Amino acid sequence: MQIDRRARTCSGSCFVDGAPPHHRTARGRRIRSLGRRAQCSRSVARRGDVSRTPQASLVFLALACVALAACSDRGNLAANSESDSQLIDRGYTARDAEFIETDAAGRTRYRLRARQAHQDAATRAVQLQGVDMEVRPADGAPWQVRAERGHMPPAARRLDLTGDVRLESNVGAEALQLRTATLQYDIDAARVRAPGAVTIRTRNGELSAHAVNVDIKTRRVSLESKVHGLFTP
Template sequence: MAYRLLAIVAAVALIIGVMVISAPRREGGGQSTASGVPHDPGYAARNARLTQTGADGEALYTLDAAQVEQQPDGSKVSLDQVRLGFRDSTGNQWNARADRGELAQASGVVELEGGVHVAGVLPDSGQPAEIATEHLDFDTRAQIIATEDPVTLLVSGRELHALGLIASLKERRVQLESSVHGSFLLDAASTEVDYRTNTLVFRDVVISQGSTRVQAEHARATGLNFANSRWTFEGKVRIDGEQHGALRSDQATVEFRDNRIARATITGKPAEFEQKRNDSDQLARGHADEIVYDVSEGTVRLSEEAWLTDGQNEISGSLLVYNVRAQRWQASAAPGTDERVHITIAPRSAPGAGKSEAAQPPDRKPGKDESASPKPTAQP
C-alpha cells in the first residue's frame, strides 16, 4: 500500500514538473515587471485567422496567415504568408496578399511586405482594380492604403505606374506620385477607363509639379505618361504658375514634354489670366478667347479679342504677349491684317493723391466713383 501511494505521488510530481517545464518562460524567472503586472510572453499559432470586429459586431477585416506570432510586449503581431480581407465604405470586398505582414494592434495598421497584391472593385464605377507593389500600409480604421514604393495600379486592364500611392476608401480618392525630373503629383476623386476612346478619365483632378499646378472637374489622358503626352481638362480649369500667376478657363490642353509641364492652352468665353505684380499691390490681368502659357519661356500669349492691363494702363488687340518673369508686355497686329493695337494710358496720380483705381475690363461699366470722361488712346 505504501509503495502504491509513493508511486502515485511520484507520478503527480512528474506531471507537475512537465507542466512547469513546458510552460512559457517569463522574463526574470516569471517575476513581475516594475509596474507589478506580469510580463505577457505573447502567443503563436499556425494556419490561424485573426478577425477584428467593430462596435456593431461586424468584421472590419480578417487576417489569415500560415504563421502568427505576437511580440512579447503584445504591441505587434507578425504574420507569414498573409491574406487580408476587408470591405470599403460602400461594402465592396477587397483582398490583399503578401509574403509577410505585421499588425500594430494599438493603431490597427497592417504593414504588408514582399509581393504585395491588392484586388477589389472601385466604388461608383464598379470597375475592377488591382494594386501591385513591394510594400504597402493599410490603416484599417481610417481605411487608407499607402505606399512610397514603386506601384502599379491596374484599372480594367489599363496599367498606371507611379512612385507612390495614397488611396482613401472612405473619401474615394486616389493620389499617385510620379518621380520624373521633380515629382509629379496626381490627385483624383475617381479614375475610370473609357473603352470607346481608349482613354483614362479622372474626376476632380489635380496635377502639380514644382510651382505649376493644374486642376479641373474632369481630365482625359491616354495613360499616366508624363514623358510626351497631351492631357485635356474641362470644367472650372485653373492653372497656377510661377511668380504668382494664375489662369482660369472652361477648357485647357496641357502638353507634357521630357517629363515636364511644357505648355498649357486654355480657351473660354473668356479665358482669363492674372498675376500680382512685384513692384506694387496691383494685379496684371487679361482675357482673350485663347491664352497659351509657355512654361519654359515664362510667357502668356493672349489672342482673339485680347485685353490686358498692368494694373494701370490698358492694351487691347488681336495678339498680346506678357512675360510673367519680367512683368512686361508686348503687342502686335495679327498677321495678314491691318488691325491696330489700342493702348489706354492712365494719368499718374499726383503725389499725395492716393492710389489710382485698378483698370477694369472694357465690358465693365464705370463705378460711381470712376470718371466718365474718356481716357487718352494711343495707336502706334
C-alpha cells in the same frame, strides 16, 4: 474609382503602447491566469483545550494532516497559475491563424488570415507570414489584400505589408489591382499608402507611379509622382 494624379502627402499615426484593444473577435484563445495565491490557515490550540489521552492525540494528528494536505493543494494551484502567466508573457506562435475585427454594430471590418503568426514577447508586436486579408467598408465594396509578410504593432491599428503586395477590388467597371513591394494600411482611417513604386491596372489600362494613397471607403486613388500610363477610352 477616382484617380488624382496631383502630388499629395499623407502622414499616419503609430500607436505603440498597450495590448490590442480593438480585437473584438478572434479565433485564437489566450489563457487567463486565475492569479490565486495559496492561503493556508493554522489551527491554534490552547494547552487547556487539548486532552492528553492517546485517542485525543490521534484525532489532533489526523486534523493536522488534513490541514497540511489542503495547504499543499492550494500551493500547487498557485504554482500552476504562475506558470500559466509566464507562458502568456512569452507571446505566442500560431499556424493558419485568423483575426477578425467587428464594428459597434457587429459587422466585420476585416478578416485577416495568415499562414503563421508570431507575437514577440518583448515588443508584443505580431509578425505574419502568408497574409490574405479581406477589408469590408461599411458602405462600400470589399477589398482583398495579399502579401508575403506582415507586421502589426502592439496597438494593432496599423498593418505594414511587404513582399509582392497586392490590393484588389473587383467591382464592375471600377475593378482595380495595385501591386507594390511595401504597403501600409491605417485600419481606423481606412486608408492605404504605398511609399514606393506602384503598378495599377484597371479595365481601361495600366499605369505606374511613385507613392500612391488609396481611400478604401471612397475608392479614391491619389498618385504622388512619376506617373506614366496608357488608358483606352
